[in-house]
Structure formats: structure tokens, C-alpha cells
Amino acid sequence: xxEKPLLSACDLSIGYTTRKKTQKVxxxxxxxxxxxxxxxxxxxxxxxxxxxxxxxxIGMQPSLTxxxxxxxxxxxxxxxxxxxxxxxxxxxSNTNISHFRAFDVVALGRYPYTGWSGTLSEEDKKIVSFSLxxxxxxxxxxxxMSELSDGEKQKVMIARGLAQDPSILxxxxxxxxxxxxxxxxxxxxxKSLSRHPGRAVLLSIxxxxxxxxxxxxxxxxxxxxxxxxGSPEDLILQGVFGSAFAMGGVHFDNEKGTFIIPPEKKGxxxxxxxxGVERIWTAHAxxxxxxxxxxxxxxxxxxxxxxxxxxxxxxxxxxxPEREFPSIADMIKYINQIHENKDSKKQxxxxxxxxxxxxxxxxxxxxx
Numbered sequence: 001x002x003e004k005p006l007l008s009a010c011d012l013s014i015g016y017t018t019r020k021k022t023q024k025v026x027x028x029x030x031x032x033x034x035x036x037x038x039x040x041x042x043x044x045x046x047x048x049x050x051x052x053x054x055x056x057x058i059g060m061q062p063s064l065t066x067x068x069x070x071x072x073x074x075x076x077x078x079x080x081x082x083x084x085x086x087x088x089x090x091x092x093s094n095t096n097i098s099h100f101r102a103f104d105v106v107a108l109g110r111y112p113y114t115g116w117s118g119t120l121s122e123e124d125k126k127i128v129s130f131s132l133x134x135x136x137x138x139x140x141x142x143x144x145m146s147e148l149s150d151g152e153k154q155k156v157m158i159a160r161g162l163a164q165d166p167s168i169l170x171x172x173x174x175x176x177x178x179x180x181x182x183x184x185x186x187x188x189x190x191k192s193l194s195r196h197p198g199r200a201v202l203l204s205i206x207x208x209x210x211x212x213x214x215x216x217x218x219x220x221x222x223x224x225x226x227x228x229x230g231s232p233e234d235l236i237l238q239g240v241f242g243s244a245f246a247m248g249g250v251h252f253d254n255e256k257g258t259f260i261i262p263p264e265k266k267g268x269x270x271x272x273x274x275x276g277v278e279r280i281w282t283a284h285a286x287x288x289x290x291x292x293x294x295x296x297x298x299x300x301x302x303x304x305x306x307x308x309x310x311x312x313x314x315x316x317x318x319x320x321p322e323r324e325f326p327s328i329a330d331m332i333k334y335i336n337q338i339h340e341n342k343d344s345k346k347q348x349x350x351x352x353x354x355x356x357x358x359x360x361x362x363x364x365x366x367x368x
Contacts, residue, residue: 173203
């Protein structure tokens, strides 16, 4: 049985009215649903309409045409207090709360229930503590916001939104300005929160790779303002990502699910030995350097992953005496030299100067 959407839009057009009272349409004919249990990532190029859609869906900006329903009621029927009890918003804009303690910031999320007095009941305090604990920020409770890192501040702001006990948690670029470990931690928290019965999480994000790996559903705008909705895998199969982010010299790899800068094609290489993680990253390095892995081992260059005294090593065979290298970087440097010599029709290295790396590697090539 299909669950009823927490938030939906029908024939929605978004944009704004200019000073000349004309309408600037950013995207139109949008039909979308946000259902319980989903983490939805909103992505698209800059200026495509992500922030405009979020502001429109939460009632901060009027729609141009169409209908928005919240909990099966027209959005415009909600008072601000009613809406705050079912929908919580975490924006990226900085607010002047540096002199607040983290606990007090999270306690602001109880305002829809405490009223103008802001007096917290024991139940309210439990909810605040629970919200901090849910995002792994209990130890931050008594620290001032000015003392926290960007990642810690973001966790506190998510806890503030969670303290509202919302059915829908909306976040505008919650991973902006965070380093990679904190980005992943924030997304992990949001993924966990979306699994709460009767709750959904919607966030805009620029990190396509993170969205692809974590979102249950992706809402995507392309440069033309066209809107697409589906699982990451469905959108890949439809070829949506490549067209949405098309850029000269960059293309979307449908097999790897990521954008790549195609390297200069230099040739093929045979890859032998070791079917573990070493082989995966050796193949990655070869492809990055411009060498395709030969499927029938017909290349004149062969790389074999081996073992020397318990350490992984890379052996290169190309008709010359076999060379052994202690790292992928050294191996790539050597076969690049082979390629350069071949292209320039010069002789292959005849005088190899060794450098101490625990194993002999090519350090310098003397050309004749």
C-alpha cells in the first residue's frame, strides 16, 4: 500500500516577480512527493532553482502557480506555529548565536510547544537532550557556539531542528563548508533520522558523489530548469546526470556513477596477478594515466602485481629486462617514460640510474 506523502506539489511553477511586476519562471509543471522513510537529495547546477524550490515548498516564498500540500492540507492553511510542529528548516545562513550554549540553541526548537514564555518543562528538556544525543552532540551541551567547529555547529543546528519533533526535516546545503569526514558524518546522521517512523528528510547538496551513495531518491534540476525525480540508479540509466551537468572536457561515467576528466589516451597495458584491492587501485591508476586494461593481454606492456619479502610490488615487462617497483607511482612513471620514448621514436632507456627505495626503481633515463 502506497504511503500518503508528507509533502506534495501539483503543477507547481516556481520563480519570482520582478520589480516590473512580470514573472520570472525558473521551473514549471513540477509534480513531486516526499514520503515517510525517505532521504531525498536535491541537486543541480548553480542557479537551476534548488533554493527557490526549497523556499517555495516551506512557504518562505510564494509559488507562481500550482498547489502545495503539507500533511494532506493546503500549505497556506497552516499557521506559522502549526507548520513549525510538522516541518523544521535548517538553513546554511549564519545567525548571531555565538554567545549561546549548544543546549540553549537546541532548546529553541521547542518554541512551537512552549509559546512566547519559552519556559521548558521537564519533558521539553528530555527532548532537547534526546535531540543532542541523536546527532552525537551530547558532550557539546554546555559549550558556547563560538567554541565549536563548523561540523559541531551543524550537528547542533540539526539537533535544534529535531527538537521540533517534525515529520519533515528540510536542510539547505547542510554539508557546505565542512571537510569530507564531517560531511559524511552529517549525512549519516540525516540518513538515520529519515528512518524514524513517519519522518522524511529533504536536503539540497552539491556533493553529487555523496548524494548518489546515500539518497533514497534524488530530485534533480538541469540547466534548463527541467525537473527529474527517481532513485540514483534510475536517473543514471536514464542518462540524466550527464545532460544536467554537461561541461566541456568532463563527462559522466555511467558505470562508475561519477564525473571524470578523460585522460590522454596513451595505449593499453596487460594487468596480471592479485585480484584484491591492489588490483583495483592499480587499474584505477593505469586508467587515470591514460592506459586501458587489455582484455586479451595483447599489449606490449605487462604489469604484474607481486610480493617481495611480504610487501606488494609491481613488475613491468615490455621486452626489456623486467623492472620491479615498490609503488604504483614509480611504476606509472616508468611506463610513461616508455610511452614518451616510443612517441618520439627514440630508443628505449639504455642507462637506468638506480635510486634507493628498498627496491631498485628507475630514477633517470639517459637517451642516446
